[in-house]
Amino acid sequence: MITHDILVVGGGLSGLSAALNADPSLSLAIISRVHPLRSHSVAAQGGINAALGNNPKGRDDDWEKHAFDTIKGSDYLSDQDAAELMCREAVPTIYGLEHSGVPFSRFPGGVIAQRPFGGAGFPRTCYAADRTGLVIAHTLYEQSLRKKVKVYDEALVTKLVVENGRCVGVVIYDLATGFITPIRARAVIFATGGYGRVYFKTTNAYVNHGSGIGMAYRAGVALKDMEFVQFHPTSLYPKNILITEGARGEGGFLLNNKGYRFMADYAPSAMELAPRDIVARSIQTEVDKGNGFESEYVHLDLRHLGEKTIDKRLPSVREICIKFAGVDPVEKPIPILPAQHYSMGGIDVDVRCASSLPGFFAAGECACVSVHGANRLGGNSLLETVVFGKIAGREASNYVNGLERKDGSERTLLDEAVAEKEKVDAWMDRTSGKMAHHLLNDLKIVMSDKVGIFRTKKQLQEALDKIRAIREDYRRAFISGQCLRYSQAVVNLVEFGYMVDLTEAITLGALLREETRGSHYRIDHPKRDDANWLKHTLVSLKDGEPEVVYRPVQITKYEPQERKY
Ligand SMILES: Cc1cc2nc3c(=O)[nH]c(=O)nc-3n(C[C@H](O)[C@H](O)[C@H](O)COP(=O)(O)OP(=O)(O)OC[C@H]3O[C@@H](n4cnc5c(N)ncnc54)[C@H](O)[C@@H]3O)c2cc1C
Numbered sequence: 001m002i003t004h005d006i007l008v009v010g011g012g013l014s015g016l017s018a019a020l021n022a023d024p025s026l027s028l029a030i031i032s033r034v035h036p037l038r039s040h041s042v043a044a045q046g047g048i049n050a051a052l053g054n055n056p057k058g059r060d061d062d063w064e065k066h067a068f069d070t071i072k073g074s075d076y077l078s079d080q081d082a083a084e085l086m087c088r089e090a091v092p093t094i095y096g097l098e099h100s101g102v103p104f105s106r107f108p109g110g111v112i113a114q115r116p117f118g119g120a121g122f123p124r125t126c127y128a129a130d131r132t133g134l135v136i137a138h139t140l141y142e143q144s145l146r147k148k149v150k151v152y153d154e155a156l157v158t159k160l161v162v163e164n165g166r167c168v169g170v171v172i173y174d175l176a177t178g179f180i181t182p183i184r185a186r187a188v189i190f191a192t193g194g195y196g197r198v199y200f201k202t203t204n205a206y207v208n209h210g211s212g213i214g215m216a217y218r219a220g221v222a223l224k225d226m227e228f229v230q231f232h233p234t235s236l237y238p239k240n241i242l243i244t245e246g247a248r249g250e251g252g253f254l255l256n257n258k259g260y261r262f263m264a265d266y267a268p269s270a271m272e273l274a275p276r277d278i279v280a281r282s283i284q285t286e287v288d289k290g291n292g293f294e295s296e297y298v299h300l301d302l303r304h305l306g307e308k309t310i311d312k313r314l315p316s317v318r319e320i321c322i323k324f325a326g327v328d329p330v331e332k333p334i335p336i337l338p339a340q341h342y343s344m345g346g347i348d349v350d351v352r353c354a355s356s357l358p359g360f361f362a363a364g365e366c367a368c369v370s371v372h373g374a375n376r377l378g379g380n381s382l383l384e385t386v387v388f389g390k391i392a393g394r395e396a397s398n399y400v401n402g403l404e405r406k407d408g409s410e411r412t413l414l415d416e417a418v419a420e421k422e423k424v425d426a427w428m429d430r431t432s433g434k435m436a437h438h439l440l441n442d443l444k445i446v447m448s449d450k451v452g453i454f455r456t457k458k459q460l461q462e463a464l465d466k467i468r469a470i471r472e473d474y475r476r477a478f479i480s481g482q483c484l485r486y487s488q489a490v491v492n493l494v495e496f497g498y499m500v501d502l503t504e505a506i507t508l509g510a511l512l513r514e515e516t517r518g519s520h521y522r523i524d525h526p527k528r529d530d531a532n533w534l535k536h537t538l539v540s541l542k543d544g545e546p547e548v549v550y551r552p553v554q555i556t557k558y559e560p561q562e563r564k565y
Pocket of ligand 1: 010031047
């Protein structure tokens with residue numbers, strides 16, 4: 001049986017960072033559904049935050065101001081010790097990336113360039129034009145080749161294996177051979193990314209189904225703060241490809257159909273650079289009031305920046321707009337609308353990336369440490385992946401090095417793989433029922449219509465009922481073909497089962513949280529309520545049913561205040 005000390009599931013930035021920082025004397029491998037460089041991390045455009053103080057307007061910046069902005073941006077739901085840890089680590093992390101070879105954009109004089117981003121008191125977002133995720137991922141991947149990190153790509157993890165209350169490996173579906181087999185590991189790190197594909201309108205890649213989050217939940221680990229779903233203000237109409245916040249950071253304006261910079265009515269000081277939850281709601285409100293175009297979108301105007309700046313700082317934005325909307329931002333404003341973008345919630349882990357299940361760790365977007373609370377600031381996610389990926393690699397190594405009895409039993413792992421294979425056989429044996437794409441369509445309708453930017457109790461209750469009905473349909477799912485090699489139908493059905501679970505957790509958390517905080521806007525409870533709701537939501541499975549408990553937020557020195565921008 002294939003056995004490793006540490007298995008990292010996911011080849012994006014968190015997975016690569018974990019692999020590069022694990023104890024090199026241990027046997028480690030990365031498993032990924034796609035080649036590491038096809039992970040969503042490569043799509044990150046705008047940048048990564050650190051209080052370097054390189055921008056002339058950012059000389060007084062320091063990590064504590066970064067922590068304060070992060071906590072305020074989170075609407076005071078982030079755990080302040082975690083936010084402080086991330087922001088303190090940010091500066092050495094950027095220099096570490098630079099020394100590994102990341103080609104950051106530079107200011108004259110040679111220092112790393114920094115641009116303003118939403119919700120930040122100082123311009124502290126380091127970038128490589130608008131291809132920041134791409135260059136960091138390539139650099140870390142090169143480092144992983146240098147260190148000869150073993151990678152199994154095109155392998156879908158279908159289940160976490162637990163024995164005697166300890167994580168002992170995973171079951172995989174190997175796409176090329178069609179085999180469903182176990183891999184034994186002494187520690188498993190999930191770096192499986194977000195779940196954007198449960199919505200129709202999302203900036204996320206097609207691989208972002210969130211199955212890792214669902215697998216942790218099925219294995220008994222709690223999901224934290226799942227109701228907080230980030231909608232990015234500016235996705236390109238009608239394709240929902242991201243137009244980076246860097247475009248507003250460079251000075252872009254948002255205009256309604258009267259040519260008015262409407263952010264003056266919602267965030268008079270920060271304007272277009274208010275945090276994402278506020279800007280996304282403002283755009284949606286303008287559209288709902290009839291101030292949009294074609295009842296769908298508003299304009300992002302970059303024309304005043306000029307062709308030279310656009311080509312230097314936002315070359316991909318220009319290319320994307322021309323190719324996918326036939327609009328050259330040098331000449332015309334860009335049609336934009338909000339779309340699902342990021343998951344603040346995720347697998348409940350502590351600041352060491354450890355979960356309640358011994359041997360199981362998580363980092364990056366799939367995890368909730370929590371640094372982003374109810375709303376993430378742009379540029380903080382790339383930072384989180386590198387900082388907490390590193391911590392996960394080190395902590396998993398310490399765990400493995402301290403283990404007495406090392407391996408899970410072959411019997412348990414094989415039994416789990418057989419059970420997974422039987423599930424697939426049952427789908428193939430059936431000759432009728434619902435197919436994966438129908439099921440996914442049904443789920444996306446519910447999430448897009450009822451669990452969006454604005455929420456009400458009635459809508460959320462209806463959503464929950466529908467999600468539960470869709471789960472019943474899933475029990476009768478079927479696959480028409482019999483071939484197991486590269487079966488997209490198998491991949492989709494495996495992932496779908498986990499998507500139903502995680503959407504139930506999102507919706508249940510949202511239904512119960514009777515307040516408005518960050519990205520969670522309840523029309524029927526439009527105020528933040530610290531007296532009752534300054535706490536994390538934890539949803540776990542108890543006897544197959546979701547159970548919700550709450551945990552206090554860690555406050556260090558930043559007392560909750562009203563958020564004004
Ligand atoms: C378009 C876009 C632009 C962004 N721009 C920025 C930005 O400028 N700054 C910023 O801070 N943040 C940005 N973000 C957010 C940020 O890029 C992501 O949150 C971050 O890169 C996630 O990294 P990750 O390593 O956690 O996951 P990902 O990069 O999504 O990687 C997930 C990995 O898990 C693997 N995987 C998943 N499930 C399984 C499974 N069941 N079996 C096997 N493998 C599996 C996948 O193959 C993949 O390798 C952006 C996001 C998007 C969508």
